[in-house]
Amino acid sequence: MVLITLALTLAVVGLIYLLLTWNFDYWRRRRVPGPKPKILVGNYPNMFSMKRHLIYDLQDIYKKYKNKYDAVGVYGGRLPQLLVINPELAHRVFVSDFKHFHDNEVAKFIDEKTDFIFANNPFSLTGEQWKERRAEITPGLTMGRIKTVYPVTNIVCKQLSEWVTKQVRLGASKSGGIDAKDMSLRFTSEMVTDCVLGLKANSFSEKPTPIMSHIKDLFNQPWTFMIFFILTSTFPLLSRLIKLRFVPIKVEEFFVGLMSTAIEARKAQLAGGKKFERTDFLDFILQLADKKDLTTRQLLARTMTFLLDGFETTAGVLAHMLLFLGRNPKVQQRLREEILPRLRDGIIPFEELNDLPYLDACLNETLRLFPPAFMSNKLCTETIELPNKDGPNFVVEKGTTVIVPHYCFMQDEEFFTDSQAFQPERFLELDAAKKYKDRGVFMGFGDGPRICIGMRFATAQIKAAIVELLTNFNVRINPKTRNDNDLEATAILASLRGGIWLDLESRQ
Ligand code: HEM
Ligand SMILES: *[C@@H]1O[C@H](CO)[C@@H](O)[C@H](O)[C@H]1NC(C)=O
Numbered sequence: 236m237v238l239i240t241l242a243l244t245l246a247v248v249g250l251i252y253l254l255l256t257w258n259f260d261y262w263r264r265r266r267v268p269g270p271k272p273k274i275l276v277g278n279y280p281n282m283f284s285m286k287r288h289l290i291y292d293l294q295d296i297y298k299k300y301k302n303k304y305d306a307v308g309v310y311g312g313r314l315p316q317l318l319v320i321n322p323e324l325a326h327r328v329f330v331s332d333f334k335h336f337h338d339n340e341v342a343k344f345i346d347e348k349t350d351f352i353f354a355n356n357p358f359s360l361t362g363e364q365w366k367e368r369r370a371e372i373t374p375g376l377t378m379g380r381i382k383t384v385y386p387v388t389n390i391v392c393k394q395l396s397e398w399v400t401k402q403v404r405l406g407a408s409k410s411g412g413i414d415a416k417d418m419s420l421r422f423t424s425e426m427v428t429d430c431v432l433g434l435k436a437n438s439f440s441e442k443p444t445p446i447m448s449h450i451k452d453l454f455n456q457p458w459t460f461m462i463f464f465i466l467t468s469t470f471p472l473l474s475r476l477i478k479l480r481f482v483p484i485k486v487e488e489f490f491v492g493l494m495s496t497a498i499e500a501r502k503a504q505l506a507g508g509k510k511f512e513r514t515d516f517l518d519f520i521l522q523l524a525d526k527k528d529l530t531t532r533q534l535l536a537r538t539m540t541f542l543l544d545g546f547e548t549t550a551g552v553l554a555h556m557l558l559f560l561g562r563n564p565k566v567q568q569r570l571r572e573e574i575l576p577r578l579r580d581g582i583i584p585f586e587e588l589n590d591l592p593y594l595d596a597c598l599n600e601t602l603r604l605f606p607p608a609f610m611s612n613k614l615c616t617e618t619i620e621l622p623n624k625d626g627p628n629f630v631v632e633k634g635t636t637v638i639v640p641h642y643c644f645m646q647d648e649e650f651f652t653d654s655q656a657f658q659p660e661r662f663l664e665l666d667a668a669k670k671y672k673d674r675g676v677f678m679g680f681g682d683g684p685r686i687c688i689g690m691r692f693a694t695a696q697i698k699a700a701i702v703e704l705l706t707n708f709n710v711r712i713n714p715k716t717r718n719d720n721d722l723e724a725t726a727i728l729a730s731l732r733g734g735i736w737l738d739l740e741s742r743q
Contacts, residue, residue, distance in 0.1 A: 255469065258450055261315040262308025266627045268321065269307035269318070270296055275469065277310030279480075281724075282465065287724040290609045290729070292640045293318060297643040303625045312468025316636040317615075322650070322675030324621070325639045329615060329675070330683035335619040337362070340612035340636045341479075344467065349478040352487055355536035356544070357688065361616075371527075372537060373688055375519040381695050383514050384430040385585045388696060389427045392582075392703035398439040399708060399739050412713030412736030415557050419550035426696055427545045431516045431538065432497035446493070449486045450546045482543070490542065494535050516541055516603075549693045551728050553605075553700055555605040557599060558735045559657040560705070561712040564660060570597055571705050578706065588698050596662035598697060602679035604720055607728035609615045609642035611681065642729065644676040651676075655720055666731075704739070711738040 255274050261270050269278075269732045276282040279292045293309075297320050300307050306320035319325050328336045338361040347354040354360075357369050394448070398421070399413065407413045421438040426446045428436040436446045459480075467474040501517055560567040573593045577583050589595070615635040624627050631637065646654050650671070651661065662668055671677035680687040686695075704710065713736035721732045 240285070243589045252365040255313060258313050258315065259310065261310075265295045265308070267306070267308040267317070267623070267629045267631050268300070268304060268626050270312040271723055275312065275465075277314070277468065279311060282312070285725050288724050288726065288729075290640065290722065292644050293610070293638070293640045294646070296320075297640060301436070301647075304623050306621065306623060310468075311636070312465060314636065315357050316612075316638050317631055318638060319639045320631070320643070321624070322644045324674065324675070325641075325644065325678070326675035326682070328637060328639055329611075329678065329681065330684070332619065333616060333618045333683050333685075335631075336613045336637055337366070337616040338614045339535070340614045342614065343474055344463070344479040345481070348484055350480045350542070351482040351532075352490075352536060356540050357685075358544075361614075368537075369685075369688070371523065372540060375516050375523075375541070376688055376692055378691060380516060380519065381516065381692050384586045385515075385695070385699075387429050388426060389582050391422065391429065392699050394425065395422050395670050395700060396438045396703055396707050399704070400741060403708075403739055403741055408713060408740075412716055412738050415554035415735035415737050416550065416730070416735075419553040419557075420450065420546065420555065422700055423546050423550040423696065426448065427542055431541045431545075432494065433501065433515065433517055434493070434497050447488065449489050450543075452483060452486055453481070453543070453547075487690040488596045490539060491535055494538050494542075495531065498531070498534070544689055545693065547728055548689075549696055550630040551605070551607045551730055552598070552601060552693070553697045554735050555731065556601040556697065556701060557704070557710055557737060558599055558712065558716070558731060559604070560597070560701075561710040561737060562718075563657055566597065566657065567705065567710060570594060570701075570736045574705055578702075581706070583699075583702055585695075588695060588702075591661060591698070592663060592696055594701065595657035595703075598694060599662045599668055599677075599679070600657055602661040603645045603651065603677060604655075605731070606641055606645060606679045607730075608679070608681070609722075609729040611639045611641065613637045613639065639678075643676050645679075647676070707742055709742055711740065713734070713738045 243528070252274065254364075259272050265299065272278050273493050278296060279289055281287045281289065281292055296307065296309060296318060301320045305324045306319050309318045319328060338506050339358055340520050342359050342361045345354045345359050355368075357365060360368050392556050395418075399418070421443070424436045424443070425438040428434050428438075428446060436444045438444075438447060463479050464476070466477070497517060498521070501521060520534060520538050522535065529537075533646065560570065570593055573591055574583070577587055577591065583591070613636070615631045615633055615637055618630060618633045620628055620630050644650060668677065672682060680690045715733075715736045717731060718734050723730050723732045
């Protein structure tokens with residue numbers, strides 16, 4: 236009896252083991268080298284512990300193989316993934332061979348039925364539908380429209396200053412400093428809501444509208460994602476059955492309500508014969524609705540893009556830029572010297588905002604050290620044969636996940652000497668950013684046909700906020716903040732572990 240039980244147990248364990256490892260020769264069969272995967276976690280040893288950011292697992296592999304190959308085969312759980320470790324190949328994936336890597340992997344995990352909003356984001360759309368949608372909304376974010384809302388930007392900047400002054404007066408630095416991320420999120424919430432919808436979020440008041448808390452909910456669900464990715468990477472077929480809901484139903488309902496309000500308000504204004512003076516995003520969206528005969532729901536899906544993509548990413552970069560300016564008083568002073576002489580009535584005229592090379596360089600250097608999108612998961616959409624340096628050529632089949640670990644390139648000493656140091660000067664050499672981009676080592680906003688459509692909007696906001704803050708405050712770092720660049724382990728967008736705490740000091 237005992238023997239039978241034992242034999243049965245062994246058989247079951249053996250079967251499970253086989254089931255969980257049967258795919259582990261996927262890359263070997265295709266003659267793609269790579270590290271040995273482990274049962275359940277594949278090549279992400281920290282998948283379950285969530286104690287160390289997953290990009291560090293990829294960075295270990297990157298360092299070990301980078302000079303020998305262009306790409307290696309890894310496993311996310313049981314799911315084979317091609318890890319690009321030569322930036323030239325990354326550039327091919329994003330730009331020159333775009334048609335072979337047309338879509339983002341997330342498209343596989345999302346559908347319209349379970350996540351209407353995210354499924355309609357250009358980031359998740361695929362094929363022709365992506366192309367049409369992208370062409371449709373790109374004109375909503377031209378320099379002209381960003382300029383139209385620049386007065387709003389400036390008003391929000393003043394509110395930011397007033398809020399900071401109040402925190403300083405209340406003794407913020409004694410009580411641990413100002414939370415840079417929270418402050419930046421207040422700023423972007425107000426900016427985006429006003430610029431896109433023409434509504435106030437009251438982000439700087441004691442009682443902000445729930446916009447901020449809903450945005451925080453959106454980016455604060457590591458468990459949902461982990462369980463989903465463990466299930467689908469262990470049993471890839473499951474991804475056909477269960478779909479991911481990135482935008483929780485409560486958040487969706489909230490924003491749908493908010494936007495309906497904004498659209499109704501604007502329509503009422505127009506119907507009342509009031510000519511609206513702003514050619515802003517909402518104005519663009521309403522015109523689009525007319526032209527294409529869109530339902531309210533379709534309209535909402537398009538507006539959502541502007542809203543959701545803009546909050547956290549932009550706030551994150553702003554917060555980290557303040558971190559580095561605080562850590563580097565000389566850089567801060569030099570930047571202030573660039574800004575102050577260009578002020579007219581306390582603001583920089585819109586046309587000149589992009590004509591401040593040092594400001595631009597500080598922003599790029601921040602993106603290099605803390606790129607919100609630390610890696611890209613692309614999907615091979617057309618089978619392609621690729622070379623592999625010391626190894627044999629190999630074929631990437633349609634449907635394969637291809638990972639581009641931007642973070643690894645941007646932290647590599649070979650491309651950026653003294654890579655952990657904040658040195659904006661590296662971007663001041665002639666065409667530096669373009670050269671880095673062409674080499675595939677600097678893609679904070681992506682590159683090629685799918686490059687971020689909000690890039691100019693985001694940079695205009697960040698620059699305006701930095702101008703405002705440096706003009707009125709000295710930025711120092713509260714000792715509560717870490718001194719290194721260690722990443723928060725479970726962050727969906729790369730950010731400093733433990734948060735950024737600022738001691739701002741009025742310059743009057
Ligand atoms: C500093 C802030 C931001 C950063 C660092 C950032 C970064 C990125 C990156 C890395 C991508 C992927 C590009 C690629 O696949 O090549 C992307 C795509 C995208 N971003 Fe941003 N983004 C930011 C702000 C914004 C804002 C403010 C908006 C909207 C107003 C926006 C809208 C989008 C959209 C719609 C896509 C998908 C484009 C497509 O697949 O065609 N982003 N962004
Ligand atoms: C910063 O990066 C952007 C986008 O890649 C680029 O257009 C710009 O020229 C860069 N600026 C500097 C000073 O490197």
